[in-house]
Amino acid sequence: MKMQTLALAFLAATALGGLAWVFLYPILSGERKAENRRASIARSEPAASRQTDKNQRTRREQVEGSLKELEARRKKDKRVPLGVRLTQAGLDWTTQKFLVISGILAAVFFVLALLFGGGLLAAIGLAFAGGFGLPRWALSYLKKRREKNFLKALPDAVDVIVRGIKAGLPLFESIKVVAADSPDPLRSEFLAIIETQAIGMPLGEACARLYERMPVPEANFFGIVIAIQQKSGGNLSEALGNLSKVLRDRKKMAEKIQAMSMEAKASAGIIGSLPPTVMLLVYLSTPGYISVLWTHPTGQLMLVGCVVWMSIGIFVMKKMINFDF
Structure with a gap:
């Protein structure tokens, strides 16, 4: 009986203590006041947060506008006229002279392809490469070489x-x-x-x-x-x-960067030179086995496809091993 009375008393005291903790402790400790302060701050925060969000949006819009302007300038710089590119390459040619030379190269490549029995499709492809690709590649090479020489001497100047x-x-x-x-x-x-x-x-x-x-x-x-x-x-x-x-x-x-990427460039050069090297060795050993590629129409189509895929692969490798800084 005594144990039951003590247990009930203990449970009653625990219940009263829990009720006191729940209802009286926040008042005595100041938590109720803290909650009221937090609620008032929370009610005043939306206006301040709206003003902050507005300021952030304004700054974001300004930054986005600046980035769009810089992107437009960069795209404009990429569309450089041919006359300016000739000047950047250090050539005193006019645009008409460059186009005439490109046309002459295209005609020469077209005639040479027909004379060597390459077929009409191969002749058109070589004419396009000789009249459009080769002059612009040479122009880009001269421009980069000139820029390299300029950068080499600029710090001393x-x-x-x-x-x-x-x-x-x-x-x-x-x-x-x-x-x-x-x-x-x-x-x-x-x-x-x-x-x-x-x-x-x-x-x-x-x-x-x-x-x-x-x-x-x-x-x-x-x-x-x-x-x-x-x-x-x-x-x-x-x-x-x-x-x-x-x-x-x-x-x-x-x-x-150039020293660190030389290994990758050497690997890319070896991979890119393997197919034409193997083709040349096979032609030297058994010419009739591989000559079907440029004598038969299907072989010509396959050869053009191989050139296109090899060009894509070389372009991708070049992008992977060239670093902008």
Whole structure:
């Protein structure tokens, strides 16, 4: 009986303690007030959150607009006219001369394909490759080679300008020194800056136009630094010194990337050269076995398909092993 009474008392005390914990503790500890404060803050948050969301949307719209503008500029830069591409490649040809030479190459490839019994389909394919693909590939090769030579000499030219400014020479005279002593194509580009400035264009704008003739980021950096200094002033020698350091660091990074990707490039070259090499060896050993590829219409179609698929594979491998930085 005593045990039952003690158990009931214990259960009653536990129940009363639980009720007190539920109803009295929040009042005594201040949790009720905290909940009221949180509720009031929650009621005031929607207006603030709406204002924050509005500001975030405004900033997001501004960023999206800037990105769209930059994307439009990039697409516009990709659609470079043929005359500008000829200038960027260092050629003084007119557009008509380039098109005439392309047409002559297409006719020569077409006639050679017919003379060697390649068939009409192969002749058309070779004419297209010789008249459209080969001249533009050569133009792109000359442009890249010219850009490479320009980037090779640009850091030294910037250092010459920095030393000239520190020695007391004006910026224009320092650019003249670079134009007189630098190798091509840097000399011709800086001579173009001098000629453009001589006809009345501001020096900052003349330097900014360097990017149109030499579309590399380093030329754009140089033009931006000069243009900003001409508009807002500042320590030009320090700015150009920092630019020279950036150019040299980018050059080191490019050489490091090239060294790291040489193994992949060698593998891609071996894979790409295997099919024509095997084809040549088979032709030297058994000419009648493989000559069906260019004497029979089905073989010609298969050969064109192989060339297309090999070109796609080489293009994909090139994209995989070339890095932008």
